[in-house]
Amino acid sequence: MDPVAQNALAAQFRALHNPKDTLILGNVFDATTASIIASLPTSKAVATASFAIAATQGIDDDDMTMDQNFNMLKNIAKVVVPTGKPLTADLQDGYEDVKATIQQAIALGIVGCNLEDVDSKARTLRSLDDAVARIKLALQAAEQVQVPQFAINARTDVLAHGGTIEEAIERGQAYLNAGANTVFVWGGPKGRGVSREEVEKLVVAFDGRLNVIKRFGEGFLSVSELKTIGVARISVGPGLYRIAMNAYKEAAENLLSAGI
Secondary structure: OOHHHHHHHHHHHHHOOOOOOOEEOOOEOOHHHHHHHHHOOOOOOEEEOHHHHHHHOOOOHHHOOHHHHHHHHHHHHHHHHHHOOOEEEEOOOOOOOHHHHHHHHHHOOOOEEEEEOEEOOOOEEOOHHHHHHHHHHHHHHHHHOOOOOOEEEEEEOOHHHOOOHHHHHHHHHHHHHOOOOEEEEOOOOOOOOOOHHHHHHHHHHOOOOEEEEOOOOOOOOOHHHHHHHOOOEEEOOOHHHHHHHHHHHHHHHHHHHOOO
16 A cells, blocks of 8 residues: 555544544454455444454464464455555554564554553563553554554553553553553453443543443443443454354354254
8 A cells, every 4th residue: 555545544543533433343353254344334444353363263362473363464454455444453462573563564554553561472561661662663663664643552451460440541641652542451351341430530541542342241331331431442352253153153053953
């Protein structure tokens, strides 16, 4: 993609993150789901989910390599980029060379990414200084290839590592100051979650520049509630993947049990 056009698309994607008009993303995991989301007139952008991309390859999210992620991202980009809709990719922790990772993503036509503050190899939370430095490196990499508007959704896993909401706020504000477009506070895989009260605190602390993951099912904040609170972005992570797989399993069970 022409760098000028790609930078304009990145700027457009940044602008979609508006607390007064929340961006809703249906995360995809292969070319087929990307084509579906990109074709919907109600879809303003396309986002990937690394957990689901890993699962389709029979890999745990934490074990997926950069090459394995990018093999799928290439196929997704092929169907999304021609539509003119912004594509943002879950790049996990950015891998070993975050600058090279960002530039490889930009070469595919991608205009934004999720970037985690964990060390995927050590499985530990990075120091605040290290995480901030990696965000700055990512943006420097984007500027070097003439896409300075590249949008980073900086994910902090501090709650999942036993930290407090105050620590999440400290990290998020530092990431925004480093140039991130939004912050995603991950509640952890074992149900820690982020409460309504905490979401409200984060919205105030980040001036609305917050990504919240929408959970399907009863007892979770709805899209309308999150919009009322004033978050800039709602994503679903592997939520749609799980719904699709459950439907597939149910249909297969019905089919295979018909002959019993």
